[in-house]
Amino acid sequence: MDQALVSVVLAVLFASCSSQYEPTWESIDSRPLPVWFDQAKFGIFVHWGVFSVPSYGSEWFWWYWQGQKLKSYIDFMKRNYPPAFMLTTKHHEGFTLWGSKYSWNWNAVDVGPKRDLVAEIADALRAHSSLRLGLYHSLFEWFNPLFVSDATNKFTTNQFPTAKTLPELYEIVTKYRPEILWSDGDGNAPDNYWNSTGFLAWLYNESPVRETVVTNDRWGYGTICKHGGYYTCTDRYNPGHLLKHKWENCMTIDQKSWGYRRNAELKDYLTIEDLLKTLVETVSCGGNLLMNVGPTHDGRIAPIFEERLRQVGQWLMVNGEAIYNTSAWRAQNDTSSPGVWYTWRPQEGAIYAVFLQWPDSGYVALNEPLVLEGKTEVVLLGYAQPLKWQPLKPMGLKVLLPQLTPSHMPSSWAWTLRLTGAA
Numbered sequence: 145m146d147q148a149l150v151s152v153v154l155a156v157l158f159a160s161c162s163s164q165y166e167p168t169w170e171s172i173d174s175r176p177l178p179v180w181f182d183q184a185k186f187g188i189f190v191h192w193g194v195f196s197v198p199s200y201g202s203e204w205f206w207w208y209w210q211g212q213k214l215k216s217y218i219d220f221m222k223r224n225y226p227p228a229f230m231l232t233t234k235h236h237e238g239f240t241l242w243g244s245k246y247s248w249n250w251n252a253v254d255v256g257p258k259r260d261l262v263a264e265i266a267d268a269l270r271a272h273s274s275l276r277l278g279l280y281h282s283l284f285e286w287f288n289p290l291f292v293s294d295a296t297n298k299f300t301t302n303q304f305p306t307a308k309t310l311p312e313l314y315e316i317v318t319k320y321r322p323e324i325l326w327s328d329g330d331g332n333a334p335d336n337y338w339n340s341t342g343f344l345a346w347l348y349n350e351s352p353v354r355e356t357v358v359t360n361d362r363w364g365y366g367t368i369c370k371h372g373g374y375y376t377c378t379d380r381y382n383p384g385h386l387l388k389h390k391w392e393n394c395m396t397i398d399q400k401s402w403g404y405r406r407n408a409e410l411k412d413y414l415t416i417e418d419l420l421k422t423l424v425e426t427v428s429c430g431g432n433l434l435m436n437v438g439p440t441h442d443g444r445i446a447p448i449f450e451e452r453l454r455q456v457g458q459w460l461m462v463n464g465e466a467i468y469n470t471s472a473w474r475a476q477n478d479t480s481s482p483g484v485w486y487t488w489r490p491q492e493g494a495i496y497a498v499f500l501q502w503p504d505s506g507y508v509a510l511n512e513p514l515v516l517e518g519k520t521e522v523v524l525l526g527y528a529q530p531l532k533w534q535p536l537k538p539m540g541l542k543v544l545l546p547q548l549t550p551s552h553m554p555s556s557w558a559w560t561l562r563l564t565g566a567a
């Protein structure tokens with residue numbers, strides 16, 4: 145090979161490893177989403193910060209973290225598809241849960257607990273679980289004088305992103321190596337004010353997490369549901385149909401708040417039936433679910449949140465096969481049986497139909513699958529014997545459910561039929 149050709153090859157190689165992405169939306173949006181995200185399907189959002197409290201300062205968080213509460217829940221999760229754990233590092237009031245150099249006396253190391261809570265949580269996750277770390281970060285801050293002054297100048301100046309937001313973003317990525325960076329709070333400022341594409345080009349080309357990191361779409365006014373990584377569109381987004389682009393439904397167990405509320409009433413909390421319905425609808429339509437809990441000021445997971453997390457974990461123990469690493473099928477729900485949602489594992493030739501109500505009739509009619517007698521096999525996940533079924537006209541099948549006492553039910557809330565030898 146002659147000298148000139150070698151240098152051309154080297155230049156091409158160099159270009160493709162070190163600066164693949166340009167600071168434009170066209171280039172940023174062309175990056176394929178790292179595959180782990182679509183496979184994981186489920187994450188826990190934790191809204192915890194100075195807003196969780198009027199008073200701060202206990203040592204309890206670490207105690208509970210090391211205790212059995214979340215850990216045993218995490219043990220429920222399948223190791224192959226570790227879900228994400230998303231922590232608020234800084235919300236709109238600007239208080240940082242790490243010792244930010246750029247947030248003097250308004251961070252958890254200088255005041256309050258006097259601990260780097262982001263570091264402790266990141267270390268605990270890595271030491272005790274296979275969960276992937278996600279960091280939530282608000283671009284703007286309600287009361288920061290630099291932001292207020294830029295806003296007064298209609299964002300023709302950018303003192304705040306230059307002195308605060310961008311340095312902090314580089315800091316949390318390099319220090320804590322998150323695999324999700326969940327951006328929020330554009331303060332009605334456009335993405336060029338935030339230098340979002342410049343930052344994302346660095347994140348994707350040069351940062352220590354460039355291979356695995358995933359981001360969302362909240363990178364400036366007008367970018368939501370349009371640019372960035374996966375789409376979040378609105379809070380509690382659940383379109384009910386398949387989207388072409390990967391998306392996430394971020395939602396709360398307490399329907400009225402992201403942070404912990406002492407005055408919440410029982411009716412404000414979603415039931416496990418509500419949560420599983422949302423999970424199944426979301427995954428069937430190609431989304432991931434990010435389910436939020438708000439710990440108390442001293443880091444406790446209130447029993448109602450703990451119960452919901454454990455219930456989701458118990459359900460996934462039996463039915464996780466219909467969720468993790470699945471793809472959207474050609475039909476998302478059943479045309480004539482309400483409350484039946486489909487997923488698919490093409491690699492195993494398996495179609496999953498999750499039904500949300502146990503029918504009084506003793507059978508479930510699935511009107512979508514193409515079946516073949518002698519070939520199609522139907523299994524209820526968590527139940528040993530294959531189930532009997534009859535073909536329906538013009539297509540589909542009627543699956544006869546076994547007669548089970550409650551103690552023999554594989555799950556108490558929603559059930560999964562696995563069809564093989566069907567299309």
Ligand SMILES: *[C@@H]1O[C@H](CO)[C@@H](O)[C@H](O)[C@H]1NC(C)=O
Pocket residue numbers: 167305306310339341342343345
């Ligand atoms: C903005 O992004 C560009 C890359 O396009 C980068 O060179 C520059 O340092 C960034 N500015 C700040 C303040 O981070």
Ligand SMILES: *[C@@H]1O[C@H](CO)[C@@H](O)[C@H](O)[C@H]1NC(C)=O
Pocket residue numbers: 183224469471490491
């Ligand atoms: C996940 O599914 C894809 C196909 O959709 C398959 O290629 C891959 O091996 C699966 N991953 C695991 C860990 O099973």
Ligand SMILES: *[C@@H]1O[C@H](CO)[C@@H](O)[C@H](O)[C@H]1NC(C)=O
Pocket residue numbers: 384385477478479
């Ligand atoms: C289920 O599917 C039908 C068509 O197949 C659709 O019209 C309907 O809106 C879907 N139901 C829900 C709850 O998404």
